[in-house]
Amino acid sequence: MGELKTNYGENVECKCAKVNMSNVEIGADECEVNDDRPNKDLLKHLQSLVECPVCLGSIRTVPVSCCPSGHVICSDCRSQLVSCPVCRTVYPSMQLVSHLAAGIIDKIPHPCLFKAYGCSQSLLLSSLPAHETCCSYRLVSCPNILCNLKISLAGLYRHMIVNGCASQHDLKVTSSLPSVSTVLMTGRVKNVDELLYKIPLVFSYEGNMFLIIKRQSADLIQFSASILGSPEQGRQFMVSIAVFSERMPCHLVEYKGFANCVDGPVWCALTVHKDHMGELLDPVEENEFQQKFKYHYKVKISRNESHDLQ
Numbered sequence: 001m002g003e004l005k006t007n008y009g010e011n012v013e014c015k016c017a018k019v020n021m022s023n024v025e026i027g028a029d030e031c032e033v034n035d036d037r038p039n040k041d042l043l044k045h046l047q048s049l050v051e052c053p054v055c056l057g058s059i060r061t062v063p064v065s066c067c068p069s070g071h072v073i074c075s076d077c078r079s080q081l082v083s084c085p086v087c088r089t090v091y092p093s094m095q096l097v098s099h100l101a102a103g104i105i106d107k108i109p110h111p112c113l114f115k116a117y118g119c120s121q122s123l124l125l126s127s128l129p130a131h132e133t134c135c136s137y138r139l140v141s142c143p144n145i146l147c148n149l150k151i152s153l154a155g156l157y158r159h160m161i162v163n164g165c166a167s168q169h170d171l172k173v174t175s176s177l178p179s180v181s182t183v184l185m186t187g188r189v190k191n192v193d194e195l196l197y198k199i200p201l202v203f204s205y206e207g208n209m210f211l212i213i214k215r216q217s218a219d220l221i222q223f224s225a226s227i228l229g230s231p232e233q234g235r236q237f238m239v240s241i242a243v244f245s246e247r248m249p250c251h252l253v254e255y256k257g258f259a260n261c262v263d264g265p266v267w268c269a270l271t272v273h274k275d276h277m278g279e280l281l282d283p284v285e286e287n288e289f290q291q292k293f294k295y296h297y298k299v300k301i302s303r304n305e306s307h308d309l310q
Contacts, residue, residue, distance in 0.1 A: 052072070058110040058111055059105065064101040064102050065095060106126075113138075117155075144166065145215075146165075146197065153262070153263075157202065166199055167202065170183070181301055184298050185299070187295055188291035188295075200212060210226065212224070213226060220273060223270040224270070225241065227259040229261065229262075233259075235259075239256070239258070245281070246296055252280075253270060254270065282295075
């Protein structure tokens with residue numbers, strides 16, 4: 001029989017089956033289960049015992065709330081309900097908790113938070129935070145300033161291309177040793193403010209996708225390169241961005257640094273004051289969109305050799 005404990009220290013008997021966990025082998029960082037079918041079924045059963053019946057998420061924290069019949073529920077869903085979603089029993093005024101579920105939580109692997117988006121990883125609670133921070137299926141904000149959607153990283157590239165949230169361009173190889181590829185971007189704007197609303201540039205290099213993003217902070221305009229991946233992957237590549245005037249070649253600003261992570265801090269960026277940005281735009285004949293300035297910037301990317309030597 002399982003045991004329930006109230007907030008007042010009273011013990012309440014709960015009709016929950018005892019579970020023999022002797023066949024589950026726990027490793028230091030993740031749970032390893034024998035390949036035979038019975039153990040896989042046992043693991044699946046244990047995971048179901050700590051699955052919230054409302055949100056279907058894996059319960060990761062203790063105490064684990066439950067009803068008098070022992071049906072568990074996560075704390076977020078429990079706060080919104082007055083009766084058990086499984087047996088419809090009204091929750092008593094005293095909070096009931098399941099010691100059985102609490103004993104299971106830190107002994108079995110839990111599915112990644114982004115399982116619904118395609119991640120198949122299951123890890124012990126001690127290893128999950130590090131994985132979920134860099135999970136290839138984690139949710140990230142679309143980098144387009146006009147799009148407010150959060151997209152799984154694995155589907156971000158397709159979202160940007162299908163919905164016009166980014167413009168894809170091909171790189172040109174300009175040096176073989178070390179391999180350096182470049183892309184030149186030009187366009188027309190009415191003024192400096194409109195430059196920020198130009199959609200991000202996306203390109204592929206050595207099987208990885210990169211973005212060139214423009215942001216404004218106060219009176220500063222920031223150009224940065226980000227990888228659709230993890231911070232560690234970004235440090236494997238060096239990117240330089242140069243913004244310049246074609247008519248006045250001496251009007252040029254440039255930076256070089258590793259690629260940032262698309263949803264992480266911007267460690268490396270080219271920052272230009274808004275007033276100075278106007279000196280990098282070339283006046284041209286005004287078109288039907290009242291755009292009378294032309295901008296130019298060049299992106300170069302290569303392997304970070306110092307990182308590869310580490």
